[in-house]
Amino acid sequence: MNSIKDAKHELLQLMDDNNVAGFVDVAVREGSKRLPHMNLKAHRMILMLLRVGDLITYDHMVKILRPLGLTGAGHYLMWVIWLTGPIEGIMAARLMGASRASVSGIAITLEKDGLISKVPSPSDGRVTLLTLTEEGKTKIEQAMMQISDSAGLVLEGLTEEESTILLTLLEKFSAATVSKSRLRAL
Known part of the structure; x- marks a missing residue:
């Protein structure tokens, strides 16, 4: 039991020191003790990708998206609309890898916030398209520029x-x- 307690303290210290590689090394070391046949190289690689991805995502949420009044999901839907132009919700869901219901809920919030609007399709009046408002276009472009700047700092x-x-x-x-x-x- 002492080993687990020591690992916990070591992991906490590595987190406090922002030492991602050290954190992953300890996690792999401890995991290999419990699962000796684990593919250590593959496990280390996945943990590194996940930890770095989590750090970047958290940083973008806290420093970029939240100050702009956006959620990660709202940003993602706005980005898809920005890339494609007016789009059916079902197609946006497909591009996002999300459910239609999820996109519908996100769209309702973004519409209430004045960032997107729903307009009838010019080719089929029964179909509704999601489109960015001017405020939404401005906000997504601000977010994208800030994310680009942030990525540049990392690189x-x-x-x-x-x-x-x-x-x-x-x-x-x-x-x-x-x-x-x-x-x-x-």
């Missing part, structure tokens, strides 16, 4: 060659992940 720690290699590896990794995924659709 400052890498050389141009390293950032190219990282992007190439992430692209390969995403292709492998999608091909092996049980979900297979984004």
